[in-house]
Amino acid sequence: GESVGLHLPTLSVQEGDNSIINCAYSNSASDYFIWYKQESGKGPQFIIDIRSNMDKRQGQRVTVLLNKTVKHLSLQIAATQPGDSAVYFCAESKFQFYFGTGTSLTVIP
């Protein structure tokens, strides 16, 4: 299978600060990437996606950056709030999805 990994398993940020969650992927043929958020006791929830023909995509308070040269994906959360505390997964896809291990984000009030 593909290898999708995250650089940091845990991340703590102060409320109001910006958060950056990183992800490395191994399949250069992957053409679609998704970030999911999983709150405790719940299933993963779609946050934002990006296709390989783009470098950046913005949503509400979130931005995904894709660097195909180094096969790196990042999720930026602006003005992090306590409700952002969760585990974040990146997933890559060519014909099927492969999920990374996940980064646990803790927001300190």
Place this chain on the structure above:
Amino acid sequence: DTAVSQTPKYLVTQMGNDKSIKCEQNLGHDTMYWYKQDSKKFLKIMFSYNNKELIINETVPNRFSPKSPDKAHLNLHINSLELGDSAVYFCASSTQGSDTQYFGPGTRLTVL
């Protein structure tokens, strides 16, 4: 109404037993999936069904069998449960032409 639902939410059983987890989606999606999430939060796809046909079958033991009575349901049957089967199992669905998957709340399976 819940988009993707699973029952039961918790399942505790003895080794060697046979159990089933049910999944239903009311989104009108045509593809459904089963994922296994281990204690380290790693999500691995097990199966997916599109129009009642199995299109992905990862290297899972044949003790696991998905069954789809109709497009809105994909149940997971597990025979001869083992300790290593303990995990959280997620059902998900998506529609043709969209890669976004919608996940259910998960079923926490504990094998004693």
